[in-house]
Amino acid sequence: MKDIILKAENISKQYRLGQVGTGTLSHDLNRWWHEIRGKENPYLKIGDTNDRSTKGESDYVWALQDINFEVERGEVLGIIGKNGAGKSTLLKILSKVTAPTTGSIKCWGRIASLLEVGTGFNGEMTGRENIFLNGAILGMTKKEIASKLDEIIEFSGCERYIDTPVKRYSSGMTVRLAFAVAAFLEPEILVIDEVLAVGDAEFQKKAIGKMQDISKQGGRTVLFVSHNMAAIKQLCTRGIVLENGKVKYDGNVDKAIETYSETNYSKISQIKFDHNTNRSGNGKMEFLSLEFLNQNNKSVQEFSIGDDLNIAFKIKNNSDETRSEIGIQIKSSDDMPIFHIMPRDSNYEFIHTNTEEQYVVSIKDIRLFPGSYSVTIISCNTTGHEIYDMINNALHFDVLDGGKYTIRPLPRTAGLFFLNPEWKKVSDLIN
Incomplete structure (x- = not known):
């Protein structure tokens, strides 16, 4: 039997263009009125497909539509697609940063996310203090964090500046430290969204090697979004291609890269x-x-x-x-x-x-x-x-x-x- 650690069922995410939140008060009241009568949200029936290259007819857009997949323990899943395909939205839903409009996420384990450089870091606190802060956010005890502290600092390459406030770090140093915290504090699921692009070539090589160790030796699961197809091919055992908020392909990583290339490359001479x-x-x-x-x-x-x-x-x-x-x-x-x-x-x-x-x-x-x-x-x-x-x-x-x-x-x-x-x-x- 499959050892499923993460399952996405009918995930869809709708946004209203030009608005923060759900929109006007009248829309919220309309949703509430339908909900207490046991009826479906009326705004689920409207909205354009997530194609940023075309002019839409509605104020609503589906960033994701009907996403279904399962991830096994120890699997390294690459999620690829053009800018605006819905990759980051999907990872934010998986990381519970935002909620789906419809559908549900089921996971069996702790999730550590690297979605943006410096997410969860306090600029006024030192690198050492931020390690403990981030570890606590990931659900680790102080004892667990302290036992891994020296390894985290050594891997990040920021030892000289570890007691300096993070606001004085470069973006590359910040992502080094953030990755080291997430990787060494042993979450069951590690979610990474293109943050490795900030690091230099040496760190990217170290990070990919660490992710391979995490999945092969630690039996932990990695979800990796990147536009670097060489890194996807080297690291991932399976690929999902997103196009306009929908799954176009789910399967062999080489075939996924080929499908992405066909989608991304225009047939012009x-x-x-x-x-x-x-x-x-x-x-x-x-x-x-x-x-x-x-x-x-x-x-x-x-x-x-x-x-x-x-x-x-x-x-x-x-x-x-x-x-x-x-x-x-x-x-x-x-x-x-x-x-x-x-x-x-x-x-x-x-x-x-x-x-x-x-x-x-x-x-x-x-x-x-x-x-x-x-x-x-x-x-x-x-x-x-x-x-x-x-x-x-x-x-x-x-x-x-x-x-x-x-x-x-x-x-x-x-x-x-x-x-x-x-x-x-x-x-x-x-x-």
Whole structure:
């Protein structure tokens, strides 16, 4: 039999746009009048789906709708989805920070939550005092906390500042301490919402290792929300994909990442950038457009193994710079960098003679295994120290199973690069 530690049944959460609380007094009276007559809340019948990209017809919106799942003891569950999909709302309901509009949560164990940096910390108190405060909030006794105190302080890496008020901590130090408290005080269920993004690479590695120990050795349960697909793949044993407040997929973590990628990646082969594009840099150079072309110079979003991938882009020079450098990074759907290319690698130099120019980078005979990939483009000075323009995950392309080299199925799980080296027998061996 399954050892279920957490169960969500028909969870839905409704909000009224532009309001704090349930809305007007008339709405509250209407709810109360229906309730005393034993009738359903009338506002459950209205409300738009949680799609932030469209204009709604109602003042009410369903952040979550009909969420059902079970979590077994010792399981590491990854919850993924686009911004606004309902991930944080779900975790707040699971952590009992807010109540669901309909449905119920059943859990068998203590829950420790890391929903926002510094949640539950008192800025005027020292790090040491906050350890005891947070532990008490999690239901631990003073003796339990004291027995783990040295381990918590050592893991957090904040020993030098442990008797300094938390208000003087950086966000990274705060999340280090908060994670250490939650992880070492041994709650049965640990809920983490993207807080690891604040920490540096070293701490993220330590935190993921600690969560693996928690689940495998301690038999405790972890619910993990992140946009870092590499961390989800490394840590989680199962994945739930949320889309517009509903469960789109629940199952194998690799399949969950693939489903998320299909949801998140638009099926387009060209894009024009404007001032609303999510970009960074000082603007001396500005990318105007990006497009994928195949070996037939056709604009496509899907390629096969052995095709040529041509990346065409237009760039505008908003300064008097005559030279610059370009970086193009290709990453897998789980955010793993595959390779990074620059003109200097091919003995090519960027010399600007016009305000607007167009370039094409030709990658011959691509050998990437089937899957979804993203392209990040960067414009910088020749030393790479000054970023002119950077657009992360600017455009996506797919590599399909098939092509001129493939005579067998090539699942994404089999590898990253397809190779067909020369094979030959050197000699016969005589026994």
